[in-house]
Amino acid sequence: MKIRIVNKSPHPLPAYETEHSAGMDLRAFTGGPVTIRPMERKLIPTGLYIELPVGFEAQVRPRSGLAIRHGITVLNSPGTIDADYRGEIGVILINTSEIDYTINDGDRIAQMIISQYVKVKLKKAESIEMTVRGEGGFGHSGKK
Secondary structure, three states: OOOEEEEOOOOOOOOEOOOOOOOEEEEOOOOOOEEEOOOOEEEEEOOEEEEOOOOEEEEEEOOHHHHHHHOEEEOOOOEEEOOOOOOOOEEEEEEOOOOOEEEOOOOEEEEEEEEEOOOOOOOOOOOOOOOOOOOOOOOOOOOO
């Protein structure tokens, strides 16, 4: 599948870094260093504008290396880019560490996954069919 994308930055287009990668890295288009203080959030521009086909979305997710090494993550993870959105892709980053972190122009800051989805119509009901799991929620299956 080919998807149209406008790149107003001097950085390479998002690309799969390995043969079986699911996500393409997004790069910061900041024009210079941007420091994110502890527990601060900032919208980081990418210079990218995408034309997704109907029935598809782009999901913006954290990069695991930034998260584990520096506590930098995507705040609204995953962020959703809808098929009818035509504005610049921005990434909301938060610094969950105790020290400042600086994003430089061109740094890989997040990853983007293109995903197909199905639209549904919800039908109001008085009850739903039960399963073996039933209402078992968070942690219901234990540690093992």
